[in-house]
Amino acid sequence: MTVTLPPYEDVVARYEPVIGLETHVELGTNTKMFCGCPTDFGGQPNTRICPVCLGLPGSLPVANKAAIEATIRIGLALNCTIATWCRFARKNYFYPDMPKNYQISQYDEPLCTDGWLDVEVDGELVRIGIERVHLEEDTGKTLHVGGATGRIHGATESLVDYNRAGIPLVEIVTKPIPGTGALAPVVARAYVTELRDVIRSLDVSDVRMEQGSLRCDVNTSLNLPGHEWGTRTETKNVNSLRSVERAVRSEIIRQASVLDAGGRIVQETRHFHEDTGDTTSGRSKETATDYRYFPEPDLVPLAPDAEWVSTLKAGLPELPRLHRKRLQAEWGLSDLDMQSVVNAGAVELIEQTIAAGTTPEGARKWWLGELARRANEAGIELAAVGATPAHVAELQRLVDEGKLNDKLARAVLEGVVAGEGAPTEIMTARGLGVVSDTGALTAAVDEAIAANPDVAEKIREGKVAAAGVLVGAVMKATRGQADAKTVRELIIARLS
Amino acid sequence: MAAISREEVAHLARLSRLAVTDQEIDLFAGQLDVILQAVARVGEVVAEDIPPTSHSVPLTNVLRDDVVQPCLTPEEALAGAPDAEEGRFRVPRILEEEA
Amino acid sequence: MSDVFHLTATEIAARDASGDASATEITQAHLDRIAAVDDRVHAFLHVDAEGALAAATAVDERRAAGEELGPLAGVPIAVKDIVATKGVPSTAASKILEGWRPPYDATIVTRMREAGLVMLGKTNLDEFAMGSSTEYSAYGPTFNPWDLSRIPGGSGGGSAAALAAYEAPLAVGTDTGGSIRQPAAVTGTVGAKPTYGGTSRYGLIAFSSSLDTPGPCARTVEDAALLHAVLAGHDPRDSTSIPQPVPDVVGAARRGASGDLTGVKLGLVREFSGEGAEPGVMAAFHDAVDALTKLGAEVVEVSCPHFEYALPAYYLIAPSECSSNLARFDGVRYGLRVGDDGAKSLEEVMSLTRESGFGPEVKRRIMIGTYALSSGYYDAYYGQAQKVRTLITRDFTSAFEQVDVLISPTTPFVAFPLGARTADPYQMYLADLYTIPVNLYGGPGISVPCGLSEGLPVGLQIAAPTLADDRMYRVAAALESAIGTLTPGELS
């Protein structure tokens, strides 16, 4: 059955969306949440496990101090109240990726509550309420074998690797976000972006969505103006910032088409598909699972005292929004220019490029120009475009030294993006360097003079402006690799 | 009146992942009823303002330094596995999706 | 009584140290005794003769090399099979863990080994320590050496019976609601539950995490204290382990053995004054109280009004925690798997595995716990039980403002015949009536023999404030000095 979906602008003119975001962040601690196993990736399956994270009978958890402190720091950065006393709880359900068939999490006593995060959307600040920030343990990974494309459906068996089981996971839940109207998808994306930047600035996680160290579930509901909020759905499998925006948008349109047809929204989990941009139905949550939460008896309560919390607070870095304000001043950008830097996700990249020795103008030119264009075309994040700040700084240095001109630099950059190596390597390998050696150029200049006697005559008569034609001819003959300034000087010297 | 019905016992067994037989349901329904009626006596105590005790030791903030400890070898980890394949624990096909 | 296996741990250690006997000889004598009597007692689920002799040889070699060894070096010990022992089967007396050999040692086992104790094997228990008679073992019951037609108590019936049958001079038990003290009482042995957090739970296959406490079992108070000193102490692997020095339980036991209790106030709990207890048990208890009075102790009656709710509260808290603790037994990572025929789903295989791997008592408790934690019932059951726990703790606290220790019979009745209480699960629960409040409070308790009723042993329980484990040893040793140890007839 094909359903004609209503246009987005039409939907948001008639319905008001309410969104909410649940974000999971894998902390970058050395060890797991409750045992001393390392958290590094890439190991063979089941090589990062011990009796505790394998849930062997008799084993007991002991909480990782660094993970607790990281969570408190996240809470403080999000303006939360830090609990003076709270407990872990067991969330009971059977699933083979959970070694104990319960997850140690937090239930009604989260470590951090009631905060906010300001995000900039189109130059306006939107304050996103934070409901809670709590700490839990990650699950293992299940490989579904025998079905199509590794999905659970149709699989004949599954294989479980517990290396990830027990890695500390911070869950950050927003309060419901009403009133954003047509901007809801953009606000969602801006929030996750800002949250990612905040957490990265705290240096507690590498927060990489594509690697799963930042995972996002998006709640969406629609209501008619003046009516109660609608039934919400929870969209999972949203694996990039761009997907956050797309998922909200497509779920708004889908819900509207259901409501328009007189249907009702089912409270359920939906899965976002990167390829189609659609969501499909997952597990219905109408019969809510009873997780039988109760206080974890194997762990004693956490009671962060004021001194501990204030020490952690004093150690917080400058948070991204303030940091950006400072950079804007340093770089001498207008609000509008800074906004385009932010929107392109280029703040940190430019900052690092400058740190590598480039001027603000030089850094901004490459990231917002050539590289932004390529990222856009490929539908990827700027940071994932294939060039690093070090590459860009090197490229600009080659230009400044006169070894590359603008056109050649773009060609070198193409090689960088294609993964051919660093700019100098590519310049040498592809033979793209500027030719400024006068000996090598003289022949080309002489040829150009011989081929254009009329023009040469004009120059001899003092019409120096005509030299441009000969410069163009030399440049063409040297496939753009000649240094235009040197060529011009040579021509004038020859003809005077 | 019984504190627990046959249906509730069947439901509890499902929640607990116990494939109980019909005879067991009959047996357990009676036994659990006796037990639940007896333990329900805790409700006689007036305890509105009484804080619950989840831990009998008065400890807080028992934390571990973030220092790596040795892991099990894959052989040790998989030694007890009923079934393993390619260094992973093998399980039959899973019906339910992740929670 | 000249056989080596009749010796106490203290006597064995003295012989070892003086060179009168080697650890290997002592160990072999106990292995021989096990071979001779355990087919009738069935105290052991697994005898590790090879491992025991290797450990004994190592002790002998260390001693020969002039090494300074601990006071229990070379003494054989039996370990309840709910404790994880590296490379040695650890089943919790359940089919679901049949053949499982842990890749690690429990902390108390590490401490035992470091102290030079020689582990003979693993002893029987009620499956996952859920029971009061050892009849709920998946591998068949243990029989009381005093009368082989009777139960040895539970859940640690195997450890207690091994002591009473002279198969081992020492044993390790775990006590969640009385599983060390109650078997000690009905086998005429000594069993102590330390302060919760005083002995590490790391490596104890969990039944009820907020209550489980490992502790020593022995035939004399001094032996129990010596083992207590080995097992106890802070363990960074157990978050609930108390980071404080262990009280001087050995010193207290030796002081008590002098038989002077002048200035000691004993509290008699009014609510435990005999209702539901056998008259013979109460008679033996009162005789013991008289004996303690003669040693100089003062007896004061105290009231603990919430103790009557301890049993219901316990049978909500323990099953709730167990329903979660036992969820991990699903046939994925270790242990039994049933029904994996290539057609059934994981969910079916899990349910079939758990159905055939767990016995009826374990299933009952899992279902009770699942019920008590369910969202609609949590407040009325689990939540309310935890409040009752607070009130019971307050009862103890105020009682200990008036007296030094509380005393009561350990159990309401002597060892009952096998099968007498299995038909009605709740009747079985009553065996732990007097021991359970101590677990809910978290303090220490010890059971010492105090006489006979109908020819069967009666135990007296001494409960002390948390962290005052030494106090109960002093009183226990004094009582032992007055009454003596109890010896069953020789197994024929």
Ligand SMILES: [Zn+2]
């Ligand atoms: Zn681990």
